[in-house]
Each structure stands twice: as structure tokens, then as C-alpha cells.
Amino acid sequence: MQEAALAIVSGLLYGCTLMLVATGLTLIFGVGRVVNFAHGTLYALGAFLGASIHAVAGLLAACLVAPALVAAMAVGLDVLIIRRLRRHGDMAVLLFTFGLGIVIDALITGIWGARSYVVPVPDALAGGVHVFGGQVSVYSIVLAVCSLAVTGLLVAALHRTRIGLYLRAAAENPAMAEIAGIDVDRAFTAVLAVGSAFAAFAGVLELPMIGASNGMDLTVTVLVFIIVIVGGLGSLAGAAIASLLVGVILTLGATYASSAAYLLLFAAVIGMLLIRPFGLIISRSE
Amino acid sequence: MTTLLGPRSNSPMSGRLSWFLGAMIAAAGVVAPLMAPPFTIHLLALVLCYGAWAMSFGLVMGQLGQTSFGHAALFGGGAYAAAWVALNLSDSLLAAIGAAGLFGMGMGMLLGIVLGRLSGVAFAIASLAFGGMVTQVANGWAEVTGGSDGLVGLPFPRLFGQNLDDRALYAVAAILAAATYVAITMVLRHRPGLLLHAVRDNPVRAASSGINVHAVRIVTLTASGLLAGLAGGVSAFIVGSVAPSSLDWSASGTVLVMAVLGGVGTVAGPLLGAVGYTLFEQALSQVLPNYRLAMGMAFIVVVLLAPGGMRARRDA
Numbered sequence: 290m291q292e293a294a295l296a297i298v299s300g301l302l303y304g305c306t307l308m309l310v311a312t313g314l315t316l317i318f319g320v321g322r323v324v325n326f327a328h329g330t331l332y333a334l335g336a337f338l339g340a341s342i343h344a345v346a347g348l349l350a351a352c353l354v355a356p357a358l359v360a361a362m363a364v365g366l367d368v369l370i371i372r373r374l375r376r377h378g379d380m381a382v383l384l385f386t387f388g389l390g391i392v393i394d395a396l397i398t399g400i401w402g403a404r405s406y407v408v409p410v411p412d413a414l415a416g417g418v419h420v421f422g423g424q425v426s427v428y429s430i431v432l433a434v435c436s437l438a439v440t441g442l443l444v445a446a447l448h449r450t451r452i453g454l455y456l457r458a459a460a461e462n463p464a465m466a467e468i469a470g471i472d473v474d475r476a477f478t479a480v481l482a483v484g485s486a487f488a489a490f491a492g493v494l495e496l497p498m499i500g501a502s503n504g505m506d507l508t509v510t511v512l513v514f515i516i517v518i519v520g521g522l523g524s525l526a527g528a529a530i531a532s533l534l535v536g537v538i539l540t541l542g543a544t545y546a547s548s549a550a551y552l553l554l555f556a557a558v559i560g561m562l563l564i565r566p567f568g569l570i571i572s573r574s575e
Numbered sequence: 576m577t578t579l580l581g582p583r584s585n586s587p588m589s590g591r592l593s594w595f596l597g598a599m600i601a602a603a604g605v606v607a608p609l610m611a612p613p614f615t616i617h618l619l620a621l622v623l624c625y626g627a628w629a630m631s632f633g634l635v636m637g638q639l640g641q642t643s644f645g646h647a648a649l650f651g652g653g654a655y656a657a658a659w660v661a662l663n664l665s666d667s668l669l670a671a672i673g674a675a676g677l678f679g680m681g682m683g684m685l686l687g688i689v690l691g692r693l694s695g696v697a698f699a700i701a702s703l704a705f706g707g708m709v710t711q712v713a714n715g716w717a718e719v720t721g722g723s724d725g726l727v728g729l730p731f732p733r734l735f736g737q738n739l740d741d742r743a744l745y746a747v748a749a750i751l752a753a754a755t756y757v758a759i760t761m762v763l764r765h766r767p768g769l770l771l772h773a774v775r776d777n778p779v780r781a782a783s784s785g786i787n788v789h790a791v792r793i794v795t796l797t798a799s800g801l802l803a804g805l806a807g808g809v810s811a812f813i814v815g816s817v818a819p820s821s822l823d824w825s826a827s828g829t830v831l832v833m834a835v836l837g838g839v840g841t842v843a844g845p846l847l848g849a850v851g852y853t854l855f856e857q858a859l860s861q862v863l864p865n866y867r868l869a870m871g872m873a874f875i876v877v878v879l880l881a882p883g884g885m886r887a888r889r890d891a
Contacts, residue, residue: 511707
């Protein structure tokens with residue numbers, strides 16, 4: 290029983306990190322209608338940038354600067370390319386972001402080389418907490434709190450501020466929003482920037498846990514897309530719930546079914562898709 | 576009738592050019608093993624497997640209109656099935672490749688049943704997740720799949736009592752690629768081709784004129800899985816091993832890049848793309864360690880130059 294409780298706790302913590310990446314992806318799709326196949330690569334880019342900034346100015350600076358750099362890059366790409374490509378349909382944009390992922394990944398290898406970067410846990414956040422007969426690191430709790438706080442801020446901003454209102458209007462009906470005086474192009478650019486920053490931020494936050502290494506984005510990309518599918522394309526609430534679910538299923542599976550953890554997830558997702566092909570919660574903007 | 580059965584505007588490779596290409600492939604299949612050095616034969620055999628795989632992918636992306644990021648699960652799945660049979664059951668090529676085809680078929684059918692109701696970007700994402708999960712199963716289920724090491728040390732298989740070498744495997748791959756090309760071309764010339772294009776061009780209209788869209792997608796993905804599985808099975812013997820990375824979404828992405836670079840709207844385009852990609856990769860990786868950058872750039876250029884040329888689908 291204790292074992293299960295511990296697995297659930299660490300699953301929830303893991304799910305919180307996934308949530309940060311997944312809500313970024315969901316925001317970009319839900320509002321901007323862009324399926325960003327480079328999202329996982331941006332997560333890795335955030336980690337590598339963060340590792341370099343950490344070496345110069347520490348982890349806090351990395352948390353601020355790396356996401357800002359990635360967001361700036363996203364703005365540039367949107368203004369230069371994605372904005373124009375959008376009128377050729379969702380699939381053209383998806384294929385572009387996929388190619389972009391290959392290019393960024395190749396650039397990461399070119400700049401940082403084929404080696405891993407390790408960042409120590411900050412002294413203030415070292416140590417562990419005893420729960421259910423096991424141990425959970427303080428840092429992973431801080432990470433989960435950060436992730437929840439940022440996701441909460443995003444939801445609050447979307448539903449409680451004027452800019453959030455504009456974004457939701459642009460998502461709901463771009464043409465009508467345009468008539469009402471909202472700069473839809475700028476709204477889309479903004480969500481792409483914020484969503485990309487989320488991915489990069491997650492990459493930086495994960496540095497003391499897993500470091501930065503080539504191929505670190507492969508598994509995260511798959512998990513995040515599973516989450517987005519299970520949660521329902523474009524639904525933030527769905528993505529948040531699905532992140533926690535996936536985290537718990539993976540850790541529970543790893544505890545009790547060792548090698549078959551993913552098989553369990555696989556079965557769960559397939560069952561889910563057969564019953565509800567469009568995800569847990571169908572987004573309103575769908 | 577002639578308008579229906581004659582060369583259609585959306586398959587410009589049909590007609591004389593396609594038969595010329597087929598003849599070229601056949602001629603190359605006969606001549607190359609007699610002349611080329613061993614490594615070249617090995618490489619060309621692999622290229623033909625990738626070509627057959629890319630054509631089976633082109634059937635799904637170009638003709639059915641479903642952009643899959645999980646196609647490596649069908650090809651790599653076939654490779655795993657062949658390797659498992661070769662290591663555990665029989666040294667017969669036909670048994671191994673038969674298992675590969677069946678397994679690829681099964682994976683394709685599963686993909687169709689589970690995700691066939693989705694289209695456009697939703698299918699792309701879901702198929703990525705599908706491929707990712709298959710990869711993780713291969714990674715985790717070490718008793719059968721060898722875990723992260725994969726299945727290694729495949730012996731050369733036997734056919735009609737003969738031990739096959741690289742040259743013979745080259746011939747098998749060439750026959751497979753030619754058969755794949757002919758099979759897809761034939762299917763597209765006849766009624767099933769019309770069904771595929773009806774579903775691709777407008778699923779809603781197809782459904783309202785009595786076509787079972789989901790069934791068409793299941794059957795096409797199953798057929799594509801058979802072809803991809805066979806190609807994967809042959810490739811396993813050429814490479815001599817199978818690893819989980821042959822299943823994951825970056826492998827699926829590679830076949831997509833091949834097909835798009837070669838021209839996904841045609842039957843032979845993906846084959847040409849696979850040949851070009853693999854040979855280009857071989858040439859570039861010698862001089863330019865970061866050749867993937869060039870590949871990615873080339874892919875982006877194609878997407879930007881021809882966003883509608885890749886049969887832009889309306890994602891209803």
C-alpha cells in the first residue's frame with residue numbers, strides 16, 4: 290500500500306513537469322492552431338541554453354534567459370515564416386515545424402557537441418523528504434510547484450485578463466476577432482512565444498534532475514503528444530489532467546509491472562481512443 | 576470510362592514514364608550485383624528496402640491523405656518479427672519474411688482501427704504517439720525484443736536450401752521494391768484507387784456518397800503495413816540486427832522526409848526520395864559530420880516551396 294502511495298506521489302510530481310511542456314504545446318495548438326512538432330526540440334534547446342547560462346550566471350538566470358531566448362526565436366520564425374504558411378493549412382505548418390525540429394536538433398549537436406551537461410541541484414534545494422516509507426527529493430517538489438504555478442498563471446491570464454480575452458477570441462473565431470479589432474496575427478505570435486518559452490523553461494528546470502543530452506527530447510515528445518491526444522486537442526484542462534494521469538500510470542507501471550509500464554500506457558491510450566476518439570475533453574475551439 | 580481509367584492529372588508518374596522507371600529498376604536489379612563491390616551492394620540492398628518502405632508510406636500519405644508519424648512501427652515491427660523468427664524458429668527466409676509481412680499487416684490494421692477515425696493533424700499526432708509507444712514496448716519487453724540492445728547477430732537466411740549472401744539479399748530487395756511499385760500502381764489504376772482518392776480529397780463527401788471512410792483507411796493501412804513489414808523483414812537480414820530506434824518517431828520522420836523530398840503525390844517519388852536520401856546521407860556524412868542540418872533545410876525548402884504541392888489536405 291505504501292509502495293503504491295509512493296509511486297502515485299512520484300508519478301504526480303513527474304506529471305507536473307510533463308504538464309509544463311504539454312500546456313505549452315496545447316496553448317500553441319488551441320489558440321494558434323499550430324501543431325508544433327519542434328516542441329520537444331525546444332525543450333532540449335532550453336536545457337542546453339540553460340546549461341550554458343548556468344555555467345556563467347547560475348540557475349536562476351538560466352530560468353529567465355533561456356526561455357526568453359527561445360521565445361524570441363519563436364517570434365522571429367512566426368513573423369518570417371509560419372504566419373505566411375498558415376494559409377496553406379494546418380498540415381503545411383506541421384510539416385514545417387517538423388523540419389524545424391530536425392534543423393534545431395542538428396544545430397544543438399553542432400553547437401554543444403555530442404556530450405551531456407550536468408547541473409548540480411542548488412544547495413538550498415538539496416535533500417529529500419520522507420513520504421510513505423520512501424524519499425522524494427526537495428528539488429522535484431519545487432519543480433512541480435513551479436510548474437503548477439506557471440500553468441495556473443497561464444490559465445488565470447487567459448480567463449481573467451483583457452489580453453487573455455483577446456487570445457480566446459482569436460482562438461474561437463479568428464475572422465470575427467479581426468473584425469472586432471484584435472490583431473489576430475499578433476495574438477498567434479504571442480501564444481507561440483509563450484508556449485515555446487514553457488517548453489524551454491521545463492528544459493531548464495529539469496537540468497538538475499536529468500541534465501542536457503542529445504536525444505533527451507525523444508521520449509518527452511512522445512509523452513507530450515500522448516498527453517495532448519488523451520486530453521483532447523487544444524484543451525488546457527484536459528492536458529493538465531492527462532499529464533498527471535500519464536505520470537502516475539508510468540510510475541505505477543514501473544513499480545508493479547517493471548518493463549511493461551509503457552505497454553500499460555499503450556493499452557490505456559488505445560482503449561481511451563477507441564471509446565473517445567477525440568480525447569477526454571473536447572475543446573471549445575475545436 | 577477512359578477518363579476514369581486513363582492517366583489522371585494527380586498521378587503524373589503513371590503511363591510510359593512509370594514503365595520506363597520500372598524497367599530501369601529491373602535492369603539495375605539484374606546488373607548491379609554483377610558489377611558492384613560488396614559494400615555498394617549492401618548499401619543498395621538497404622536503399623531498395625527503404626525505397627519499398629517509402630512507397631508503402633507514400634500510399635498512406637500521398638494517396639490516402641493520412642500523414643503518419645508512426646510508419647516506422649510497421650517497418651521496424653516487420654524487422655523485429657523477421658529477426659525473432661530467424662533467431663528462435665527457423666533459418667528460412669520465407670518464414671521470417673512471411674512473419675514480418677503478417678506482423679506489419681497487424682500493426683497497420685491496429686493503427687487503422689484505433690486511429691482511422693482521425694485525419695489531418697490529429698492523425699499525425701496520434702500516429703506519433705502510437706509509434707512512440709511501440710518503441711517503448713520494444714525497449715521494455717527485453718525477454719522477447721532484447722530491450723534497448725535490440726536483436727543482434729542475425730545469421731544469413733536460407734532459401735530453397737541455399738545460404739543467401741548480400742548479393743542474393745540484394746536480389747530479394749530488388750524484387751520486393753519492384754513488386755511494391757507494381758502493386759501500388761495497379762491498385763491506383765483501378766477502383767480502390769478511386770476510393771482512396773475520394774477519401775483523401777474530401778472525407779465528408781466520400782462518406783455521404785456511401786463510402787465507408789474508416790474501412791477504406793483500415794484496409795489501406797493494413798496493405799501498407801504488409802508492404803512496410805516485408806521491407807522491414809528483408810532489411811533486418813541486410814543490417815544483421817534490429818534496434819528500438821528503428822521503430823521510433825524519428826525513424827518515421829526519416830521515411831516522411833524521403834517521401835516528401837521525392838514527391839509524395841506519385842508512386843515512384845518516395846522510392847526516388849529514399850534512393851537520393853540514403854546515397855546523399857552516405858556521401859555527406861563522410862565530408863560533413865552534421866549532414867542532418869542539410870537534410871532538415873532541404874525538407875523545409877520543399878515544404879515552403881510546395882505547401883500545396885504535397886496535396887494540401889483540408890483538415891475538416
